[in-house]
Amino acid sequence: DAMVIQNPRYQVTQFGKPVTLSCSQTLNHNVMYWYQQKSSQAPKLLFHYYDKDFNNEADTPDNFQSRRPNTSFCFLDIRSPGLGDAAMYLCATRWAGEGETQYFGPGTRLLVL
Amino acid sequence: ILNVEQSPQSLHVQEGDSTNFTCSFPSSNFYALHWYRWETAKSPEALFVMTLNGDEKKKGRISATLNTKEGYSYLYIKGSQPEDSATYLCAYITGKLIFGQGTTLQVKP
Numbered sequence: 001d002a003m004v005i006q007n008p009r010y011q012v013t014q015f016g017k018p019v020t021l022s023c024s025q026t027l028n029h030n031v032m033y034w035y036q037q038k039s040s041q042a043p044k045l046l047f048h049y050y051d052k053d054f055n056n057e058a059d060t061p062d063n064f065q066s067r068r069p070n071t072s073f074c075f076l077d078i079r080s081p082g083l084g085d086a087a088m089y090l091c092a093t094r095w096a097g098e099g100e101t102q103y104f105g106p107g108t109r110l111l112v113l
Numbered sequence: 114i115l116n117v118e119q120s121p122q123s124l125h126v127q128e129g130d131s132t133n134f135t136c137s138f139p140s141s142n143f144y145a146l147h148w149y150r151w152e153t154a155k156s157p158e159a160l161f162v163m164t165l166n167g168d169e170k171k172k173g174r175i176s177a178t179l180n181t182k183e184g185y186s187y188l189y190i191k192g193s194q195p196e197d198s199a200t201y202l203c204a205y206i207t208g209k210l211i212f213g214q215g216t217t218l219q220v221k222p
Contacts, residue, residue, distance in 0.1 A: 003156075004156065035212075040122065040214060041214055042117065042202075042211075042212040042213055042214040042215070043202070043212045044212075045209055045210070048209075090157070099162065100145060100147070100162070100206045100210070101147065101159045101162060102159075102210060103156075103159075104149075104156045104157040104158070105156055106154065106155055106156045107156075
């Protein structure tokens with residue numbers, strides 16, 4: 001089945017220790033998104049890629065970076081995680097031109113100690 | 114700042130009860146509203162895409178209505194079952210998805 005896969009599902013890191021979350025897709029979609037969802041809050045868009053074009057949200061902290069080496073993979077790098085970065089991170093994809101519905105992975109829950 | 118609000122934040126019902134919850138969004142320049150269902154340990158999945166004022170969509174026991182003039186959408190579940198337990202998210206479309214914080218439904222057998 002075509003899908004969006006996120007690894008790992010749970011990630012524990014230490015305060016200030018860089019961490020990378022990964023997302024892969026078999027849908028061949030050209031748009032990939034990263035969302036952050038803190039407890040009891042709405043998922044918040046961090047950035048997205050339209051093909052290779054990176055689009056950062058204005059209020060996304062500089063601590064968050066992303067890479068998309070090819071169509072299938074997208075990475076979220078947190079350079080120096082703080083306690084406030086503990087959250088669920090969701091990856092989503094979409095084929096631009098086929099509506100706005102996004103297809104989500106199951107998320108990675110990040111814990112910062 | 115665009116605000117999408119969902120209520121209630123959580124809901125506990127007995128199996129067989131019918132229930133509904135609300136998504137409120139800006140009524141001006143409406144384009145579309147999505148409903149997603151997010152079961153624990155799974156991926157959020159799209160339930161409905163609502164575009165026209167007065168839209169009513171249905172999938173099995175779940176249905177949704179849309180009022181773009183007053184800026185709200187209702188999601189109804191008839192005869193709730195334990196497998197309906199999930200977080201239901203609405204998302205307002207404005208070049209990107211602006212999510213509400215979700216309504217978490219727990220259906221007790």
